[in-house]
Amino acid sequence: MFNLAIDSKLRGCDVVAMKVEDVAASGYTADHATVRQKKTGRPVRFELSEQTGQAVDDYLKAANKKPGEFLFTGRPGPERSMTTRQYARLVSEWIGSVGLDPWLFGTRSLRRTKATLIYRRAGNLRAVQLLLGHTKIESTARYLGIDVDDALAIVEQVDV
Template sequence: MGHSKFDDASRERAAWNAGKHVGTKRPLTQKQIWAIRFFLDRERRIRDRALFDLAIDSKLRGCDLVKIRIRDVVAGPEIRARAIVVQQKTGRPVQFEITSDVRASMLAWLERRGGTVEDYAFPSRIDHAHHMSTRQYARLVDEWVTAIGLRQEEYGTHSLRRTKASMIYKATGNIRAIQILLGHSKIENTVRYLGVDVEDALLLAEQTEI
């Protein structure tokens, strides 16, 4: 239960971010991605594997990821190769790809999950009529990264959102493409999000011969 700012107890409570690393969360590397997948497969956590895979591919914020309905990712008996959702933060639609391995893990989960196309893909553990909370999703991410020896202070749900975007940027240097994939309204937001700095810009320039 929450506390009012007028409660005596609230005056004794530490700030929510006291002692926490609240800066930009690190993206995962390819090796770390496969380490988490191995852990989830070994533990037979079908739901978590599907959630993790979709988080990487979709590049969605946690608040949008947990609200995905089955209809958003299925077309008839198959998982879509591309999907589209409207972002809560911006109200703008954003498209994302669902690659073959991710379609396989999603299909395995949805076959186990059952339900109708109107149901949430990842239901709440308390009330299956509602979606998983962002808090629960964050706890799961903490558990996954800790399981492979990473510091949870340095990683979080935004790590999963940033991972594929960072990989694409490093491979192509195409910030405009990343802006579209992340659904940012301004390219300046994408620049800050990726941590692009003068050094990155100079390296790209040096690699371009005219």
Template sequence: MPRVQLPAVTPKHKAWNKGRIIGQKRPLLPKQVWAIRARLELSGYLRDLALFNVAIDSKLRGCDLVKLAVADLVKDDRVRERVSIVQSKTKKPVQFEITENTRDTVIAWVRSPEMIGCRFMFPSRFHDRPHISTRQYGRLVRDWVTAIGLEPSGYGTHSMRRTKAAEIYRKTGNLRAVQLLLGHTKVDSTVRYLGVELEDALSIAERIDI
């Protein structure tokens, strides 16, 4: 009896993105920022509150945020109003402002007993690491958004970076300003990052002289 060769069967693997929200992470709305801030204040988590506030103000990538040194933000026992750092990704400097509320939380954290002898703003609780890792930062962001009832898969560390940038763009429509604040070398990158439609971008650009 001749053999019948059956077609090869390729095992089906579960799609890596099944059930996940993919794409850009959403920025937080102002009311959500204040909700997280209030929870952290009530909990007395000085480090997390300082980290959250600096993340919103600085608009830094996670890799640059976790490496901030105390000397980057504090001089002569006072928190700087403006800070400049060199970005890890682009090797170019970017400046950011530190608002009064953030300055208050930063100085309170720096003066706390936990920060005695610490070089980095956000030291790790693991002795073999000088500062928290981007993975630790990501876990904290997930905890923050979950605590106020948001779906954590829709948010991430880039949500922190995008939050103030998105609000500045919403209120001013000034792409050039947002480009400078995010440290993007091309305005095209800013357009994609904010999810701006081309027609919207062009209409805004027509109203702005640089």
């Protein structure tokens, strides 16, 4: 779940709403997936790393998941998705188990992780904007904690 959250760069509400066919329409995890975001209604395409693909394949097999089912189900039953609160609790427990402070990291940290790494390595704010599904470059800069003047200077160097 956490690998998928990092690779997809989706908000928690979108991670828990994913269905099996979103990532494994043919029964095996695809290299790429597209999910429509709840907040914006816009589709976001993302790549799944080999490690994530293997983890999702193993999970699908162990949980006996079928197309049409939610990828991550909650307590009420298999026909309902995990709630964002359940997801947040799991992330908090996982963060604590790896020795980090759960008060400093959470579900948003998972969304931000890969986007920040991509920005640091490529310096391409527009690419990160597209990957996150943001409509405004200023939102992406603010989200990554980049000074708006620095971000705009980078944007001016990129032809769209």
